[in-house]
Amino acid sequence: MVKNMLPVILLLGVYIASAQQQPGHTSSPTIRTALQKIYLTTDKVIYTPNEQLWFAAYLFENQSLVRDTADVLTLGLYDCVSGQMLALKKFPLHNRVATGNILLPDSLIAGNYNLVAYTNIVDTQHVPIGTGFKPLRIYAKTGEKAFTTLLKILDSLSTSDKIVVQHQIIPESYQVTFKNARARYQLAGERSKNLELDKYGNGMVYINPKDIKTANRSFSVTTIYNGDTVKNRIRIPGNIGVQANVSASFYPEGGFLAPGYPNRVFWEVTDKHTATSMRALLLEDNQVIDTIETSANGMSFFYVNAKPGRQYAVSLGLKTNSPKFLLPPVASHGIRFEIPDVVVNDSLTIELWSTEKRSLKLMVIDITGLPSVHSFDISSYKKLTVLLNDFARGLCKIFIADEQNNVVAGSYFFSHYNNRNQLHLETDKAAYKTRDSVALKVTIVDKDGNPINSVATISCALLSRIDFGMIKNIESDHDLGVVAHQERSFLKRRNILDSAMLLRHIIRMKNMEETDTLLIYGRHTGSFLKPVVQLQLARFGKREKKPMELVLFKESNFSILKTNEEGILTLSNDELLVKDGRKLFVKGMGKKNGDFYVQTEDSLLTAHSNIEVPVYNPVYREQAPDLQALLKTDREEKFSSTMETVIVRSKRDYGATTGIANPCGDYVCQYNILNCPNHTIPYKWPVIGQKYRSVSGEIIYQGCDYQNNMYLPPASLVYLPRNFLGMDSTLLKQEFPEYLSTLSWHPFKKLKKETENQLVFHTSDQKGVYLITVQGFAENGQPFYGEKTIRVED
Known part of the structure; x- marks a missing residue:
């Protein structure tokens, strides 16, 4: 039976019904076997200018195709609005892992950015074969400003000739009204105009896309309140509405429209392969039967009660005379099925519907290619449970075959998600005082409960600095490589494997290549350069x-x-x-x-100029933060006074030398600490022969010879990472308040199975809720991820 079905399966894959293409529409890019992939994790997701960003990078590679191992990782901050790469910096890459830090420029404007990493192996077109991306947000607040701002495009109000941008003031305390706030907005190349705000700091701007005269489609707003000025900007999308080069595609679950049932259909709208938000009319024989819309990332799903002999179509833009995109024709007969939960542990549940009594076969193929065949009878409805105890973890295929062994439906699912390594996090208490000691115990066990060796990246950051809409974790990223290979970005979910949106990704895949699940979309030319x-x-x-x-x-x-x-x-x-x-x-x-x-x-x-950097949805359609959670967890986030002290004193004490290190890279912070890792904004230059505090104790500065020297550009150097100290013994004793949004950062910490793995760090003077995250790989090759919250109180 298996031998008869395999040729059909190999030829079929999953049937995908594409919509009619508009003239001039190009085909989708070819998916090729990737060679390297980088996973990036950072201490938090939301940063401010002049703040240290701490990162850890994991390199996955196809060792059978990559002969030379990468040994340098380049990291940069990509400005999605201007298209420029900022703060490029190199780090050593050993045993396929790298860690380090970059100081975010003080010139950053509020908005969304993309952290980009790539290896030092390129193809003949000088494109790095290994890349990694992570979306970040910058809050333009320095010092104790009362607010930050948020710009977003309202999909529900935007049309083909009108784009609506909403401006919101996000308070940093319990303050609600901003009665005297003022704002001005400006499109690139045009004069600024006043933006009328209500007492809550909200306002809207209506833009006609035809009025944008320049290629730079940036939109910026400057907001002023009580002497504080905050700048923010977004990129205006190329179109919202119906254009000639817009394409729509539809993916019914199971592969086709089964007659007599409400079929779930996933659909996407793209403009030159870029996701586009769209509202549309669902038509049955040219008669409107429903209104549907895609989300900001260009995709969604709807139900259509398919009737035999009827033609279903979608008209974009809520106008019946707009271009129509046909859905696949309704089959004369067939099976409709749904997988309610695509992420399963030891069993798979499937729901099936049929208009007639039939004897069918269910074939399940795991990631190794091994098939499992199950026969069953169905009259109208059946719910099946298939045991998956012997299945390999990962993406599996599922097919339904009829009495003649013809495949009539197919889909994908994940197996053994809950049968993974277990991570246990335990703290000595749930609530702490400021400058208090936190003891964290970490235990990793396999599926049978046995402790195992592992390597983990551990962080503890203020909860308001974690945007769950942008965060990724290594467990989800590791398993979803193939699923997301057609996406410009990964789904921005706290745990994608727990999300129903995963099914949308699986069904909408146009084709699936037999390749390692760790490796995704990339180029393969056969020869590489270093x-x-x-x-x-x-x-x-x-x-x-x-x-x-x-x-x-x-x-x-x-x-x-x-x-x-x-x-x-x-x-x-x-x-x-x-x-x-x-x-x-x-x-x-x-x-x-x-x-x-x-x-x-x-x-x-x-080389970064040859990389196609993903344009994440929040670049121009940002999800509003959970304001209530922000106010509840961090009533008044404060900032250390380093920058303000430097700016004020630089005008009278140290002239042009303040704010930068001396030619050798040495500096002293405002607490007289030489090359302080916690205060990276230089306060003054060190003086030869003077005594300073340092991480290792007191030291007499010996100076450096920088006369008649020729310096290599800093961006060409390879930097060893700094040690993250957090609230070390020096800061714990100081009289001045220290407000740290990151309390702990330990990349690639070895966790041994035979010992009690305990990590001790201290809270700062910043109160609020903090999120502890632990993620990494165990010795059995399985990734793990876990999180826990603690509270810092008076």
């Missing part, structure tokens, strides 16, 4: 194309290097490796060394 950093000395605007001896200074060490016959020196990653915040410089040998300067070539820094 970009290097080259330097050459120049004098008076002319390169010195001859062998020369150079001295490379790295902190207190130096080495003698020599350029080749063309005057070019290639630097290895080890030679470029420095401590975070430090600099690397060279000196030319000879009397004229002071006349030279360095020219560098680093093609890896420009």
Whole structure:
């Protein structure tokens, strides 16, 4: 029986009914086997300018195709509105993991950004073969401002000739009204205009897409209240409404419209493969029977009670004369079935409907390709439960075959989600005082309850800095690689495997390639390159194309290097490796060394321009935060006074040197700590011979030689990560308040099965609810994720 069905299955896959295409519509991009994929996790999701972002990266790769292992990870912050990459920085990649930190620029404007990571292996088109993305939000609040702002496009009010942008003031305390708030808005290239706000700080702007004259479709708003100014901006989408290049596709569950039943149909609307929000009319023989709409990410589902001989279509834009997209024709007979819960542990439940009594077969194929066949009879309705004890974890296929072994329906589901490793988190108490000690105990056990070794990334951050609409976790990301390979972004859910939206993803897949579930959409050219950093000395605007001896200074060490016959020196990653915040410089040998300067070539820094960065939905349609939860958890989030002190004193004490480190990368924070990891905004330069506090105790600063030195660009260096200290012994003793939104960050911490894994950290002076997250991999190769909240009170 199995042998008869396999050829049919291999040829069929899952039947997908596509809508009629409009003229000029191009086909979907080809899905190819990917080579590398990066999963990114950060200490939180919401940041402010001049704040440290801590990250951990996991690299998954197809080792049979990638011969050379990547050893450098480049991380950058992508501005989705301007299309620019900010704060590029390199980090060492060892054993397929990397960790580090970047200081977010103080020039960031409120809005949504994308954290982008890529490896130092590129194809012949200079496209990195390994990439990772994570959406982030920036709050433009520095100091103790009373509010931040939110901009979003209202899908329900927008049409083809009208885009509606809503402005909201989000208070940072229990304040509700903003009676005297003022705002001005501006489209790129146009003059600013007043935006009328109500007493709650809300207002709306109506934009005609035809009035946008420039290619830069940014929309910015400046809001002022009680002397505080907050800027925010979004990108106006290319279209909302019916355009000639818009396409709609429909995916009935089971593969077709079964007659006599309400069929669940998933559908998506795209504009040049970009998700588009759309309202539409559902038609039966050109008569309106319902109104439907896609969500902001361009997809949704509806039910249609299919009748034999009828033609069903969708008219976009709520106008019967708009372009119509046909649904698949109604089958003369067939089986309709639904999988109520696609994420199962040891069993799979299926509901089936049939208009006649039939003897059918159910075939289930696990991720390894092994089939399981079950026969059953049905008269009108049947609910089946299939045991999956021997199934491999991952994405499985399911098919229904008739008496002649013809496949009549098919879909996908996940098996063994609840049969995973179990993570147990325990704290010594639920509520803590400020500057209190928190003891966290972490235990990882397998499905049988046996402790196992693992590596975990552990963080504890303020709950209001976690947007559950944007957060990802490694357990979901690991298993959903193939499912999301047609998406520009992953579903932004706290746990995608617990979401009913997963089924929407599975059914709407146009095709599925037999590939590793860890690896997703990418390019495969067969040959790869590893970009290097080259330097050459120049004098008076002319390169010195001859062998020369150079001295490379790295902190207190130096080495003698020599350029080749063309005057070019290639630097290895080890030679470029420095401590975070430090600099690397060279000196030319000879009397004229002071006349030279360095020219560098680093093609890896420009490789990001060849990456198609996902445009996440929140870039222009941002989900409103849970305001009640924000007010309940963090009544008045405060910020340490580092920046304000530096800005004020820089005008009178230290001039241009304040706010930046000295040429060697050294600085002193406002608490007299040398190269303080918690206060990364320099307060002043250290003085040779002066005594300063440091992480390891008191130290006498020895200075550095930076006269007549030629510095390599910081973006070309490879940085060792800083140690996250949080509320260490120094900060716990200080008289000044310290308001930290991240209390703990421990990437790749080893958890041993034979010992009690306990982590101790301290709360700061910031009160509120904090979220502890633990995620990583166990020695059996299975990922795990868990979370727990604690409260900091008076």
